[in-house]
Every structure is written in C-alpha cells, then in structure tokens.
Amino acid sequence: MTTTNRNTSLITLAFALVLWFMPSVRETLDFPVFFLLFGYSLFFWIAQASSWNTFTGFSGYFSFGQGAFFGAGVYSVAVLAVKRDWPLLFTFLVGGLVAAVIGLIIGVVVFRLRKLRGEIFALMTLAVAFVMASVARVSPAIDGGQGVPVNTVELPEFLGDFPTMIFRLGLIVATFAVITAQSVQRSRLGWGLFSIRDDEDVAETLGVPTFRFKITALLLTAFIAGISGAIHSLQIGYVTIEDVFSIRVPLFVILMSILGGTKHWMGPVVGAVVVVTLNDRLNRAGFQEISDLITGGLLILMIVAVKEGLYLRMRARPLRTAVGFTAGLVIGFALGALDESLITLVAYGLGIAVLAVMLPLSWFARSEPAVTDDVEEVASHG
Amino acid sequence: MADLRFTGIGKRFGGVRALDGVDGHVDEGEILGLVGPNGSGKSTLINVLSGHYAADDGSITYGEANLTDLPPHRIIETGLARTYQIPRPFSTMTALENVSVPFMFGANPLSPQTARESAMEWLAFTGLDSLANEPIDSLNLHQLKYLELARALAARPKLLFLDEVLSGLNPTEITASIEMVRRIHSSGITIVIVEHLVRVVTELASRIMVLDRGKVIADGDPTLVMQDDAVVTAYLGKRSKRAEG
Ligand SMILES: Nc1ncnc2c1ncn2[C@@H]1O[C@H](COP(=O)(O)OP(=O)(O)OP(=O)(O)O)[C@@H](O)[C@H]1O
Ligand SMILES: [Mg+2]
Numbered sequence: 001m002t003t004t005n006r007n008t009s010l011i012t013l014a015f016a017l018v019l020w021f022m023p024s025v026r027e028t029l030d031f032p033v034f035f036l037l038f039g040y041s042l043f044f045w046i047a048q049a050s051s052w053n054t055f056t057g058f059s060g061y062f063s064f065g066q067g068a069f070f071g072a073g074v075y076s077v078a079v080l081a082v083k084r085d086w087p088l089l090f091t092f093l094v095g096g097l098v099a100a101v102i103g104l105i106i107g108v109v110v111f112r113l114r115k116l117r118g119e120i121f122a123l124m125t126l127a128v129a130f131v132m133a134s135v136a137r138v139s140p141a142i143d144g145g146q147g148v149p150v151n152t153v154e155l156p157e158f159l160g161d162f163p164t165m166i167f168r169l170g171l172i173v174a175t176f177a178v179i180t181a182q183s184v185q186r187s188r189l190g191w192g193l194f195s196i197r198d199d200e201d202v203a204e205t206l207g208v209p210t211f212r213f214k215i216t217a218l219l220l221t222a223f224i225a226g227i228s229g230a231i232h233s234l235q236i237g238y239v240t241i242e243d244v245f246s247i248r249v250p251l252f253v254i255l256m257s258i259l260g261g262t263k264h265w266m267g268p269v270v271g272a273v274v275v276v277t278l279n280d281r282l283n284r285a286g287f288q289e290i291s292d293l294i295t296g297g298l299l300i301l302m303i304v305a306v307k308e309g310l311y312l313r314m315r316a317r318p319l320r321t322a323v324g325f326t327a328g329l330v331i332g333f334a335l336g337a338l339d340e341s342l343i344t345l346v347a348y349g350l351g352i353a354v355l356a357v358m359l360p361l362s363w364f365a366r367s368e369p370a371v372t373d374d375v376e377e378v379a380s381h382g
Numbered sequence: 383m384a385d386l387r388f389t390g391i392g393k394r395f396g397g398v399r400a401l402d403g404v405d406g407h408v409d410e411g412e413i414l415g416l417v418g419p420n421g422s423g424k425s426t427l428i429n430v431l432s433g434h435y436a437a438d439d440g441s442i443t444y445g446e447a448n449l450t451d452l453p454p455h456r457i458i459e460t461g462l463a464r465t466y467q468i469p470r471p472f473s474t475m476t477a478l479e480n481v482s483v484p485f486m487f488g489a490n491p492l493s494p495q496t497a498r499e500s501a502m503e504w505l506a507f508t509g510l511d512s513l514a515n516e517p518i519d520s521l522n523l524h525q526l527k528y529l530e531l532a533r534a535l536a537a538r539p540k541l542l543f544l545d546e547v548l549s550g551l552n553p554t555e556i557t558a559s560i561e562m563v564r565r566i567h568s569s570g571i572t573i574v575i576v577e578h579l580v581r582v583v584t585e586l587a588s589r590i591m592v593l594d595r596g597k598v599i600a601d602g603d604p605t606l607v608m609q610d611d612a613v614v615t616a617y618l619g620k621r622s623k624r625a626e627g
Contacts, residue, residue, distance in 0.1 A: 188486045191494055195483050198472035205434050206537060207458040207487030263474065 005186060009179050016175040023164035031342075036163040038280060038343060043170030044232055045256060045276050049268035050177040051224035052253040054184055055217040057262030060197030061118065065106060065125030067250040068132055069099040069222040073229025074236065074244045075136060078148035083141070088153055092169075092230040099226025100219050102128065107215045133245035147240040150233045162234075169231045177224045181265035184217065193217055248292070255299045261309015270311040274350050275299065281347040284340070305358040313357045324356025325349040384410050384445035384461070386431070386541060392439035393426055393596075400426040402596035404440070408541060413563075413573045415587030415604065419616055422593040424576045425467050428543045432464040433457035444541070459489040461540030465533075465547050467576075469526035471518045477529055478514040481505055484537035504532040508562070523550060531562075541572040548582055560585055584608065592616070 023036055048066060056063045076095035080086040086094075106128055110121045136142040159165035184190045192213040195203035204210045233239055252275065253268075260271025275295060282291035306313050314321040332338070332348025386408040393401040400423045408414050416424050429435045431442060433454030442449040447460045463484075472480050478501055485497035492500060505511045508528040513521060521529060527547050534542055548559045556579070563586055567573050577583050583590060583604070590607040592600040594616040600607045607613060 186494060188491065188494060191479075191483055191486055194475065195472050198474055199470050201434060201454075202466070202470045202472070203483075204454045205432055205458060205464070206484045206533070207455045207491075208483070209455050209487075211453075 009182050012175065012178055012182065016171055019171055020168060023160065023167055033163050034341075035343070036167040040163075040166045040170040040235065041280065042273060042276050043167075043174035044228060044235070045252065045272040046269050047170070047174040047177040047228040048225060048249060049253045049256040049260070049272045050174075050181045050265065051221045051228070053257045053262055053265070053268040054177075054181045054224075055214075055221035056254075057257055057267070058184065058190060058193035058197065059214055059217055061214065062122040063125045063218075063221070064122060064250045064254075065103065065128060065222070066225055066253045067245055067247070068102055068125065068129040069225035070229035070232070070249045071129065071132055071136075071244045072099040072102055072222075073226035073231075074233040074239055075142055075148075076226070077153070077230045077233040078150055078239050079142055081153050082148055082150055088156060092227055095230030096223040096227035099222040099229070102132075103218045103222030104215065107218045111211050111214050129245055129250070133241050136245075137241050143239075143241055145241065147238055149238050151237040153234075155234075166231070166235055169234075170228075173224065173228045173231060177228070178265065178269060180220055180224065181268075184220070185265050189213055189216060251296075255296070255303070258303050259299055259306075259310055261311045261313075263309070264311055267309045267311040270314070271309070274310065274354060277343065277347045277350055281344055284344070302354065302358060310354060310357065314353070317357050320356045321353050324353035327356075328352030384540060386442070386444045386462070388431060388440060388442045390440035391427070391430055391437050391442070393423075393430055393435060393437055399596050401430065401437075404593070404596070404598055406591055406598060406601065408572060408574055410540075410572055411570075412588050413567055413575060413586050415583035415590040416574055416576045416593065417578075417583055417590060418593035418599075421595075422616075423596045424593055425545055426596075427593065428464050428545050428574070428576070432462055432543060434464075455487070458484075458487070458537050458539075461489075461538075462543070463534040463537040463539035463541075464543035465527070465530035465545055467545040469523070469530050471521075471526060471529055471533075473518050476515050476517060477510055477521065477525075478502065478505060480518070480529060481532045481536045484533055488537055490538065501532075501536055504535045507535070508532040524555070535566070539571060541574070542566065544573060544575045544577075546576055546578070548577055548579065556582065580608065 019039070022039065026033070026036065048070065051069075052063065052066050055061065073092075073095035076098050077088070077091045080091040080094060081088045106121075106124055110124050113120065137145050140146075155162065155165060159168065184193070192203065192208040192210070195206070195208055196210055196213065200210055236243065256271035256275050257268040258271070259275065260269065261267030278298070279291055279295045282294055287294060302310070326349070328349035328351055329345060331352065332345045335348075337344040337348055388407070389405045391401050391404040392399070404423070404427060416427065418424055426435070430437045431449075433449070433452065433456075437450070440450075444460050444462065449457055449460065449462075452460075471477075472483065475483075478498060481504055482494065482497040482501035485492045485500050486494060502511065502514065505514055508531055510525060510528055510532060513525065518526075518529075527550075531544070531547050534544075544563070548556055551559060560582060563573065563575065573586075575583065575586060587604050589602060590600070590604045591598060592607060592610075592613050594612075599612045599616060600610045
C-alpha cells in the first residue's frame with residue numbers, strides 16, 4: 001500500500017485554486033465555453049468515482065448504492081428547491097444529508113448481521129435504488145412519473161453565468177471528494193478499512209472497530225455522492241426517474257475506479273479522466289448511440305489487461321506512460337486533432353498512453369528503444 | 383491480579399462439539415502449554431478466548447473485565463492477543479504494514495506514521511526486518527508464522543496465545559524460537575502455547591492443560607500430566623490408530 005501525506009492534499013488544493021480561476025481567464029485566453037462544461041463533467045465523475053472508492057475500494061464491500069445516493073441528491077433539489085422554493089444552495093447540503101441517512105440505514109441494517117456481510121450488502125444497495133425509484137414514481141410530491149424541471153429554478157447571481165457556476169460547484173465537490181479520499185487513505189480509518197478488505201475477522205480481533213469504520217466510510221461516500229448529485233440536477237435540467245435511477249452512474253463509477261485502480265485515491269481520478277475524455281470524444285465523433293457501449297467494452301478489456309489499475313501501472317512504468325502520451329499527442333496533431341479541439345488532442349495522448357502501459361512488459365522491453373526513436377522521428381517531422 | 387478465567391465454555395460447529403464445557407484459567411506470568419490430539423479443540427479454545435468466535439456457552443473474565451459479550455475489537459484492548467495457526471496476513475499489505483496495523487488500534491492507538499516506526503522493532507525482533515517492504519506473497523510459511531508473531535506482539539499484549547508458531551521448523555530453528563518465546567515471556571507477557579512437539583512444551587511450559595474431543599482431561603505439572611494415563615491414551619491411542627490407518 002502506498003501512502004500519501006499532507007503535502008499531497010496541499011498540492012491538490014493549490015491545483016484546485018488555479019482551476020477556480022479558469023472561468024475568469026476564459027475570454028483573455030480565448031478558449032470555448034465548452035471547456036468549462038467538459039471540466040464540469042470531469043469534476044462530476046471524479047467526485048462520484050472517488051466517493052465510491054473511499055468506501056468500496058478501501059473496504060472491499062461492493063456497493064451498487066451510488067445510484068441511490070446520487071438520486072437522493074438529485075431529487076432533494078427537485079423536490080425542495082423546485083417544488084418548495086427552498087434556497088438552492090441549502091438544498092445541495094440537504095441532498096448530501098439525505099443520501100447520508102440512506103447510507104446509514106443500509107449500513108446499520110446490513111452490518112449488524114455479522115454473518116451475512118459481503119453479498120447481502122451488494123444486493124441491498126442495489127435494491128435500495130429500485131425502491132427509491134418506485135417510491136419517487138408513485139409519489140407526486142417527489143416526481144409522480146412526470147419528471148421535474150430543475151432548469152426553472154432560480155440560480156444565485158453571485159455564482160456567475162451557468163457554465164462558470166457549474167464548473168466551480170463541480171470543482172468544489174471534486175476537490176472535497178479527492179481530499180477526503182486522501183485523508184482517509186493516510187489515516188487510521190484508511191488502514192482499518194484496508195485491513196477489513198483483506199481479512200475482516202482478523203482486523204476485528206486486532207482491534208479495528210469494523211462496524212464503526214464501515215459506517216463512517218459509507219457515510220462519507222453517500223454524503224459526497226449526494227451533494228454531487230444535487231449539483232448535477234442543474235446540469236441535467238429536466239430530471240426523470242428513468243434517467244436518474246438508471247444503471248449509468250453506479251456502473252460507470254465502478255468501471256472508472258476499477259480501471260484506474262481501487263487501492264489508491266488517484267486510481268478513480270485517473271479512471272474518470274480517461275473514461276470521460278474518451279467517451280466525450282466518441283460522442284463528438286458522432287457515436288452518441290453506441291458511445292456507452294464502446295466505452296463499456298473498452299473498459300472491460302482494459303480492466304482485464306491491467307489488474308492493479310492504470311494508476312499503479314503508470315506509476316510503475318513512468319517512461320512508457322510519458323512516451324505513450326507524447327506519441328499520442330504527436331499522432332493526434334498529425335491527424336489534425338487540434339483543428340477540432342484541444343480535448344481531442346489530449347484524448348489521443350491518453351488513449352495511446354493507456355495502450356502503452358497495457359502492452360505486456362516483455363514485448364515492450366524489446367521494442368522500447370525503437371518506439372522512442374519513432375517518436376523522435378515523427379516529432380522532428382511534425 | 384490479571385488472571386484469565388473461563389468456565390463452561392461450549393462451542394459447536396454444526397454437529398461437532400469442538401468445545402464441551404471447558405473450564406480453566408491462565409495465571410499472570412506463567413507459560414501454559416495447551417496440548418491435545420488433532421481436532422481436540424485447542425485452536426477453537428483460542429478463537430473463543432480471543433473473541434474470534436463467540437462461545438455458545440460459558441463465561442470468560444480477564445482480571446476485572448468480563449469478556450463474555452465484549453466485541454472482539456474491545457477484547458484486544460484488555461491485553462489479549464493471538465497468532466493464527468494458519469497464517470492470515472493482510473494480503474495486499476507489505477510485511478511492515480501488516481505489523482503496523484495493530485499499533486494503530488487497541489488501548490493505546492498510535493498514528494500511522496509512528497505505528498510504522500514501532501512495527502519495525504518487532505520485525506527486527508522476529509528477524510523479518512530485511513523483508514519489511516516486501517509484499518506478502520514473497521514470504522514463505524516460516525516467515526509468515528513469524529509475521530503472525532510480530533503482528534500479535536504489535537498489539538502490545540499482556541497475554542499472548544501462540545497457536546503452533548513453531549510447527550514445521552527444523553531443530554536448530556526450534557531451539558532459536560524457544561529462546562525467542564522465553565524472551566517474550568521475560569518481557570512480562572503471559573503465554574499460552576499450543577504445540578505438538580513434546581520437547582517444546584515441556585521445555586517452556588510451567589503448567590500443561592490437555593484437551594481431548596473438546597474436554598479438559600488433565601491440567602497441572604508438565605511431567606506429571608504427560609505421564610497421566612488418560613493423556614497417554616488420548617495421544618498414543620490416536621497416534622497409533624492413525625499410523626495403522
Ligand atoms: N470453523 C470451523 N467450522 C467447522 N468445524 C470446525 C471449525 N473450526 C474447528 N472445527 C472443528 O472443531 C474441532 C476442533 O478443531 P480445532 O481446530 O480447535 O482443533 P485443534 O486442537 O486446534 O487441532 P489441530 O491440532 O489439528 O490444530 C475439529 O473437529 C474441527 O473440525
Ligand atoms: Mg489447531
């Protein structure tokens with residue numbers, strides 16, 4: 001297990017602070033509004049994946065509950081801000097708290113039954129999202145099957161125009177989620193969770209308060225997923241049960257985290273960046289209908305090829321990662337990706353970097369010098 | 383006096399009565415040898431006393447503390463720790479990280495950073511310091527048994543159960559390990575040791591308790607107990623039967 005220290009969180013915070021001013025310098029630097037929305041998309045998935053991983057990745061308890069927590073957040077805004085005119089920012093917080101209460105109930109019920117822990121937990125979390133969707137569907141006070149227009153809600157003016165607002169709100173939650181994951185990973189809570197993941201009975205006899213730790217981690221996960229969902233309701237605009245409680249959120253956070261690696265806070269971040277970027281470019285390239293399908297298929301391939309997760313693999317093979325990324329940029333540039341968007345160019349870089357670390361070590365060791373040469377050659381031509 | 387006392391301990395697994403009304407005690411400062419044929423319930427008794435399993439019947443006290451219904455993570459706070467007969471290391475952690483976990487919990491929890499530093503001392507004590515940053519799957523069985531020992535010591539116990547930590551060692555290693563157990567004992571830790579090798583038990587133990595099919599059949603001075611008729615029958619009976627079959 002690799003540790004992380006306080007400086008990591010300070011760096012994260014500094015990085016977030018720089019990003020905070022992105023919207024302010026957009027006109028000066030002359031980049032499209034779309035970048036802010038793409039940035040929000042990254043933040044949303046980073047927050048969701050990191051929060052999922054803080055409980056499931058660290059403790060090993062497989063949770064499908066992300067949809068329930070996310071949905072609780074979305075519908076808190078839909079019900080309270082839209083239907084009851086509560087102040088919007090306050091309903092974000094309520095969204096987090098409602099999700100946390102749901103997490104608490106699931107945790108207390110399942111973790112009390114000492115003998116039935118693992119599988120029952122996964123099933124319970126899956127069932128809760130179904131139950132919530134059904135309740136929302138039959139109850140007009142929540143949804144009633146009609147959907148709720150969150151885009152009618154009045155936005156606080158001091159947060160700026162919509163892209164600026166959603167970018168910054170997303171940034172706050174993503175930063176909070178990542179710093180939470182870092183703090184958990186380096187704390188006693190984190191070590192307790194890791195030992196639960198490896199052998200819960202042994203952890204318990206060695207003094208780890210397993211019940212309390214699992215509940216604490218689940219509460220953190222649910223709270224962050226709920227707030228993030230609450231903010232996301234603004235991005236969705238018109239929320240419907242089918243959309244909110246679809247399998248998309250729980251499925252993608254699982255895939256992203258496993259792809260990036262569940263043992264380190266950085267794993268879900270890497271996974272989210274790779275998946276969101278590639279998925280977004282597939283969408284742009286006109287594959288809207290099947291982009292989830294393609295992304296899903298690719299993900300499964302990647303997960304099988306890189307069991308420990310992309311992040312740990314990339315860290316173990318920094319040269320390959322750097323060479324792959326550079327080669328991707330060069331190839332993308334040569335193919336005219338930059339004419340479309342900077343994001344497309346980065347997508348090429350990420351794509352080739354991922355391919356490079358996925359290749360078997362022996363294969364690469366033989367051809368490594370050749371690849372480096374190629375890159376330099378292409379670079380000098382380009 | 384922090385003595386461990388247990389009465390009427392029963393534990394069933396399906397139809398198997400692994401423990402059937404076991405009474406006994408461990409006095410502060412002694413080395414108690416816990417012996418008996420295979421399947422007689424030695425490990426189960428350790429599992430129950432350390433809180434790994436809840437007993438079906440009976441009660442356990444340690445000094446002033448009633449352990450009977452205490453959750454396992456509280457039991458270690460009273461000063462009981464144990465090793466597992468079949469090593470159960472945390473498989474995704476390094477050797478050092480395995481030993482640092484108990485330092486972070488229990489009665490005097492340390493911060494993860496300090497825990498690592500303290501863990502290094504017990505790794506050195508058990509001769510594993512050169513493997514500190516190795517992943518678990520690079521350790522062999524002997525090293526895993528020592529890791530069990532180091533991890534149990536990291537819980538800073540007052541009473542330590544050793545479940546066959548020396549089994550499978552060669553004679554030289556056994557001599558060294560007996561010395562190691564003596565050093566642990568002389569640092570003020572009461573010890574209950576399970577071992578099939580008669581040599582180990584008689585050299586170390588100041589008292590012996592014999593289990594057979596979940597019941598205590600003898601308890602007392604090592605030399606006397608090992609000559610007891612019931613003990614000889616339980617041991618040799620089983621042994622010779624197995625040798626034939
Ligand atoms: N978890 C379990 N599930 C079912 N049966 C068990 C379990 N643990 C122990 N038993 C049974 O309980 C009895 C006592 O087993 P135990 O492991 O305590 O014996 P032991 O004296 O430690 O033997 P050994 O010398 O082989 O280690 C055996 O019949 C065993 O099969
Ligand atoms: Mg045993």
